[in-house]
Amino acid sequence: MNKTKTTTETDLARINAIVAEYSQQKWALIPLLQQIQNEVGYIPPESIQAIARATGLFPSQVQGVISFYTQLYTEPRGRSVVRVCRGTACHVRGGKTILKLVKQHLELEEGETTPDLEYSLETVACIGVCALAPNLVVGDHVYGHMNPKKVEQLFKNRKDGG
Ligand code: FES
Numbered sequence: 001m002n003k004t005k006t007t008t009e010t011d012l013a014r015i016n017a018i019v020a021e022y023s024q025q026k027w028a029l030i031p032l033l034q035q036i037q038n039e040v041g042y043i044p045p046e047s048i049q050a051i052a053r054a055t056g057l058f059p060s061q062v063q064g065v066i067s068f069y070t071q072l073y074t075e076p077r078g079r080s081v082v083r084v085c086r087g088t089a090c091h092v093r094g095g096k097t098i099l100k101l102v103k104q105h106l107e108l109e110e111g112e113t114t115p116d117l118e119y120s121l122e123t124v125a126c127i128g129v130c131a132l133a134p135n136l137v138v139g140d141h142v143y144g145h146m147n148p149k150k151v152e153q154l155f156k157n158r159k160d161g162g
Contacts, residue, residue, distance in 0.1 A: 007040075007044040007046060007047070011040045011044065012044070012046070012047065014039050014040060015036050015039070015040060015044070015047045015050070016050060018032065018035050018036055018039060019032065019036075019047070019050050019051055019054045020054070022054055022055065023054045025055060026055050026056055026057060028055065029051075029055050029057065029062065029065055030065070030069075032051060032054075032055065033051070033062075033065065033066065033069075033072055034072075036051075037072060037073065041073075041076055041077060042073040042074060042075055042076050042077060043066060043072060043073065043074050044074070045074050048062050048063060048066075075113070076113060076117055077113055077117075077120045078113045078114055078117050078118050078119040078120035079117060079118055079119075080118060080119050080120075080138050080139050081119070081120045081121075081122060081137075081138075081139065082102060082106065082119055082120070082121050082122070082136060082137070082138050083122045083123065083124045083127065083136060083137040083138075084098055084099045084102055084121070084122075084123050084124075084136045085123070085124055085125075085126060085127050085133070085134060085135045085136060085137075086099070086123045086124065086125060087124075087125055087126030087127070087130065087133075088126075089126070089130035089131075089133040089134075090126075090130070090133040090134040090135055091134075092133075093133045093134045094134050094146075094147070095133070095134040095135075097148065098134050098136060098146045098147075098148075098151060099123065101148055101151045101152075102121065102136065102151060102155070103121065105151060105152070105154075105155040105158060106119050106121055106155065106158065108120075108121040109121070110122060110123055118158075119158075124137075127142065129142055129144060132144025132145055133145075134146045136151075138154070
């Protein structure tokens with residue numbers, strides 16, 4: 001997994017300020033975690049003790065909640081998240097090849113983030129636009145009818161070092 005970014009003093013100070021707002025409010029664990037993630041981009045593992053103390057929970061309970069919600073992350077993620085569809089419609093129209101090519105272009109496996117924190121790679125079951133299969137999403141933008149040339153075009157700048 002990506003270990004290129006360590007939590008900075010500034011990140012921890014921002015986290016402590018957020019944690020202080022939610023002190024002794026067990027019910028507020030989820031909003032607190034979401035706010036930290038919005039602010040810093042993820043929930044650094046070293047902040048879990050402070051979150052547990054503030055909310056009156058055990059660190060294992062906080063960790064359990066983070067693990068349960070797939071939209072909460074304990075590692076840094078890329079500024080753009082690339083999601084390649086693995087649903088049936090995309091699969092039968094070449095989704096597997098698209099995923100393989102994206103992995104090659106970004107030099108990433110699923111769940112990983114580029115060292116420059118530009119991209120993270122994920123797969124999804126279906127993004128709901130099967131008629132455009134095979135699909136991938138970069139950030140909020142859906143790219144339909146993907147083929148090897150389009151994948152290359154999409155990540156061309158990356159290959160050129162841009
Ligand atoms: S299967 Fe890919 S969008 Fe539905």
